[in-house]
Amino acid sequence: MMPKGQKRKLSIEEEASDYRAPTWESQQQFLLTVSLNKYQFSQQLREPSLRRSVLIANTLRQISLQMSMVPSVNVEVSEPPGIASSALTASITNYSSESNFHITVISSILAALDSTIDGNPQPPPRIPLRPLENMSKPYEGSVALDLFQDIDTSLVDIDMGVIGHRSTEGGHTAGDDLFMYLPPFSPHSPFSPHSITPTSQNAQPALIGQLA
Amino acid sequence: MAGVAGGNDFQWCFSQVKGAIDEDVAEADIISTVEFNYSGELLATGDKGGRVVIFQHEQESKNRPHLRGEYNVYSTFQSHEPEFDYLKSLEIEEKINKIRWLPQQNAAHFLLSTNDKTIKLWKISERDKRAEGYNLKDEDGRLRDPFRITSLRVCLAVPQTCLILSMTLCDNFSKIDCCTFQVPVLMPMDLMVEASPRRIFANAHTYHINSISVNSDHETYLSADDLRINLWHLEITDRSFNIVDIKPANMEELTEVITAAECHPHQCNVFVYSSSKGTIRLCDMRAAALCDRHSKFFEEPEDPSSRSFFSEIISSISDVKFSHSGRYMMTRDYLSVKVWDLNMENRPVETYQVHEYLRSKLCSLYENDCIFDKFECCWNGSDSAIMTGSYNNFFRMFDRNTRRDITLEASRESSKPRATLKPRKVSTGGKRKKDEISVDSLDFNKKILHTAWHPKDNVIAVAATNNLYIFQDKIN
Numbered sequence: 171m172m173p174k175g176q177k178r179k180l181s182i183e184e185e186a187s188d189y190r191a192p193t194w195e196s197q198q199q200f201l202l203t204v205s206l207n208k209y210q211f212s213q214q215l216r217e218p219s220l221r222r223s224v225l226i227a228n229t230l231r232q233i234s235l236q237m238s239m240v241p242s243v244n245v246e247v248s249e250p251p252g253i254a255s256s257a258l259t260a261s262i263t264n265y266s267s268e269s270n271f272h273i274t275v276i277s278s279i280l281a282a283l284d285s286t287i288d289g290n291p292q293p294p295p296r297i298p299l300r301p302l303e304n305m306s307k308p309y310e311g312s313v314a315l316d317l318f319q320d321i322d323t324s325l326v327d328i329d330m331g332v333i334g335h336r337s338t339e340g341g342h343t344a345g346d347d348l349f350m351y352l353p354p355f356s357p358h359s360p361f362s363p364h365s366i367t368p369t370s371q372n373a374q375p376a377l378i379g380q381l382a
Numbered sequence: 383m384a385g386v387a388g389g390n391d392f393q394w395c396f397s398q399v400k401g402a403i404d405e406d407v408a409e410a411d412i413i414s415t416v417e418f419n420y421s422g423e424l425l426a427t428g429d430k431g432g433r434v435v436i437f438q439h440e441q442e443s444k445n446r447p448h449l450r451g452e453y454n455v456y457s458t459f460q461s462h463e464p465e466f467d468y469l470k471s472l473e474i475e476e477k478i479n480k481i482r483w484l485p486q487q488n489a490a491h492f493l494l495s496t497n498d499k500t501i502k503l504w505k506i507s508e509r510d511k512r513a514e515g516y517n518l519k520d521e522d523g524r525l526r527d528p529f530r531i532t533s534l535r536v537c538l539a540v541p542q543t544c545l546i547l548s549m550t551l552c553d554n555f556s557k558i559d560c561c562t563f564q565v566p567v568l569m570p571m572d573l574m575v576e577a578s579p580r581r582i583f584a585n586a587h588t589y590h591i592n593s594i595s596v597n598s599d600h601e602t603y604l605s606a607d608d609l610r611i612n613l614w615h616l617e618i619t620d621r622s623f624n625i626v627d628i629k630p631a632n633m634e635e636l637t638e639v640i641t642a643a644e645c646h647p648h649q650c651n652v653f654v655y656s657s658s659k660g661t662i663r664l665c666d667m668r669a670a671a672l673c674d675r676h677s678k679f680f681e682e683p684e685d686p687s688s689r690s691f692f693s694e695i696i697s698s699i700s701d702v703k704f705s706h707s708g709r710y711m712m713t714r715d716y717l718s719v720k721v722w723d724l725n726m727e728n729r730p731v732e733t734y735q736v737h738e739y740l741r742s743k744l745c746s747l748y749e750n751d752c753i754f755d756k757f758e759c760c761w762n763g764s765d766s767a768i769m770t771g772s773y774n775n776f777f778r779m780f781d782r783n784t785r786r787d788i789t790l791e792a793s794r795e796s797s798k799p800r801a802t803l804k805p806r807k808v809s810t811g812g813k814r815k816k817d818e819i820s821v822d823s824l825d826f827n828k829k830i831l832h833t834a835w836h837p838k839d840n841v842i843a844v845a846a847t848n849n850l851y852i853f854q855d856k857i858n
Contacts, residue, residue: 201691204749220589220608221639221658222754225695228637229748232691 198233205230393856394788394803396796397841398452400437401849403794413845415832419483419491422836425453425843426493427850428478432462434495434577436506450841450854457506459577462497474499480594482603484616492580494603498590501605503581503616509574513566586612586622593643599650606643606655609636613667625673626655626665641756642702649708652677656713660697664724680722682729692744692753700756705765706837712768714759717741719770719780734780734787737772739810739821752826762835771830774819775846776806792830792844792851802856 209226212218402411410431417426425437438456465474475498484492490507519525589607596603604613604625611626626643630636639658646652651667663676684693696716704711710731713720717738720730736757740747747753752773759770771777772789780787789806796803809818832845840855 201745201748208751219754221641221698224636224639225658225698225754228694229691232694236691 198237201233202230205233394790394840394842394853395856396798396801396803396851397450397854398852399794399797399849400435400453400455400852407848411848413832413848413850414477414479415481416834416843416845416850417481417483417493418834418836418843419493420485420837422838422841424456424483424491425834425852426481426483427843427845428461428481428495429848430475430477432460432464432476432478432497434459434461434478434481434493434504436575450839453852457575457577459504461495461502461504462500465499479591482594482596484596485600487600494594494596496591496594496605499584499587501583501591501594501614502579503583504577505580506575506577509576510571511568512571514569515564515566517564517566581616581619583614583619583622586614592641593655595643595645595653597645597650598648602650604643604645604653606640608639611640611643611653611655611673623671625667625671627672627674641699644702644704644711647704647706647708654702654704654711656699656702658698659694660699660715662699662702662711662713662722678724678727680727680730682720688741690744692748695748695753696744701758703759703761705761706763707765710765712759712761714757714770716753716755716757719759719768721768721782732782734768734778736770736778737776737808739808743821747826750826752829755829756831757829758832760833760835762840763837767835769833769835769842771833771844773826773829774824775828775830776808777830777833777844790853792846792849792853797851800856803853 205226209223209230212222212226401413408431410429410433412430413427414430415426415428418424419426423439425439427435427437429435434457435455436457437453439453440451442451461478462476464476466472467474477497478495479498480494480496482494484494484503486492490505493504493506495502495504583605587605587607587610589609591605591607593606594603601617602613602615604611605622606612606626609627609629610624612622613625614622626640628638628640637659641656641658643653643655646654652664653667654662654664656662660681662680664678664680665673665675666677667673669675669677684697699713699715701714702711709724711722711724713722713730714736717740718736719734721732721734723731744753757771759768761768766783767779767781769777769779775792776789777792778787778789789808790803791806804817807815807818808824809815809820814820828846830844830846834843836842842853844851844853
């Protein structure tokens with residue numbers, strides 16, 4: 171480990187392990203966004219790989235942990251002294267709360283995947299769609315969910331991922347995807363759909379791309 | 383058995399290449415597994431299209447003993463078909479994940495092949511004779527009109543018939559009539575190799591099967607998916623025993639999956655399985671019915687100076703193989719191959735760097751998904767050398783005794799018959815020497831994930847996307 175203050179040429183990869191480097195935050199954010207995109211993409215694949223999902227989720231957890239462990243940052247949103255540090259605090263708190271949120275989302279997705287994969291002696295009954303004219307108040311959240319108001323939410327959690335994703339044209343931002351993946355009635359989720367504002371995600375689809 | 387690295391005594395040379403030369407590779411033709419049988423006479427490959435191709439070693443000709451025989455196609459069959467799971471709205475890929483041969487017990491050969499969900503036992507048998515002269519059917523196979531066969535009669539006039547007195551519908555018991563009965567005769571025919579599925583082991587895996595391994599008792603085998611390992615009896619398809627289950631009660635707590643498993647080559651109660659966190663557990667089936675508690679736990683402590691966001695991903699073990707002796711096992715993670723002594727759990731006895739120059743590129747490799755590639759590894763017959771693949775169609779061999787290593791390339795350019803393979807080198811420093819290739823020029827789409835080493839001879843099979851290369855030692 172190089173001592174602090176020494177001038178050196180770093181590649182962006184090497185900077186990833188040093189939180190004191192100036193591009194650390196952007197690197198963190200970059201990895202966060204890439205990881206989330208990866209996870210979503212892998213769920214679309216013909217064969218979602220559990221190993222891959224678990225490894226990406228673990229990486230995300232790690233990034234989130236590292237963010238919340240940065241010593242100069244106070245995790246609680248209190249009144250910070252200076253303007254610069256308050257901006258830093260706010261942005262890092264936002265990142266860390268969002269990454270916690272990411273972890274929650276991913277955990278919920280894993281759990282939802284599991285509920286129909288294993289352990290159920292009988293499959294949940296398939297409920298037919300109601301005709302459109304009989305629909306009552308539209309479901310809050312995503313438009314795609316309107317058609318499935320009547321359906322058992324555990325089914326919606328699964329189908330949402332596929333249908334919700336396919337209903338958008340390409341080039342959606344990571345923030346939009348988060349909305350689609352919200353577990354609707356999850357009691358343990360600390361965030362409701364409307365309390366999250368997609369902050370400066372730095373979502374640059376051109377940069378991320380899917381290089382597979 | 384000879385060593386590995388290039389020297390005065392030993393060199394590898396090209397023998398054969400199988401597969402299309404086209405630049406456009408059909409996805410179904412991508413080879414997904416390679417395996418020699420116990421004698422090395424047969425070499426099986428499986429591909430993404432669910433097909434199995436078996437090559438057979440032709441005997442060396444007596445006139446030219448300095449040339450090894452070649453491997454030629456022996457049998458081709460469709461092992462698995464794509465399926466659709468209607469419950470989960472998911473396609474089940476027909477890709478063959480693993481092939482494992484059973485030890486040969488009679489004239490036929492048996493192998494196990496598996497995709498993500500179903501394991502099949504295939505019998506490959508030769509037929510070079512055909513029976514002619516059936517009584518109950520015509521030569522073209524159609525059954526004869528049964529009214530024409532009122533009785534089995536015996537003819538004494540024709541020598542081929544046998545003297546069987548049989549019940550007839552006729553009153554006169556001892557009546558002997560003119561023959562309509564003859565003994566079928568075996569006539570030679572062109573050799574035909576038939577593959578038939580003898581057992582189908584299905585519906586036992588919720589997650590994707592990554593490994594199968596035949597036990598040393600030759601009666602049972604294990605199959606492992608991401609979270610569970612099952613033990614089967616080869617004769618019984620409708621049930622299996624679950625011996626390892628690491629699925630947490632709450633899937634949200636899942637942080638580790640099973641990546642590979644193998645039975646010990648001699649102790650039929652012992653097996654190992656590796657995880658995505660870089661650990662290996664050795665289990666003894668005599669200890670408990672459910673082997674969730676391991677007997678031994680192998681893990682190398684992490685080097686804190688090299689910790690990064692990708693540390694866990696690159697520590698994920700993609701393959702585990704026992705040595706033929708059963709004393710050691712080898713594990714492959716993303717950047718290295720490690721040899722473990724089964725009696726020492728806290729660290730490997732040997733570590734070999736496969737492509738350490740990739741360590742500074744991990745972020746890019748994460749982005750383009752290469753970091754999730756699963757490389758396999760293999761031992762040579764005497765356990766003195768190990769081999770594994772890399773990118774740019776490079777593969778690496780390490781000699782455990784001399785500590786020498788070599789990088790070779792599987793390419794069409796060096797595919798002249800018996801041409802010696804030239805060692806390759808990746809330049810890591812600033813100055814690139816002649817004939818070296820820089821890290822940024824490596825083709826990460828050309829990956830060698832599957833390799834196999836002949837159990838007795840210095841012959842290796844290397845799968846490069848849709849091509850199978852066979853290399854052998856230069857016989858002086």
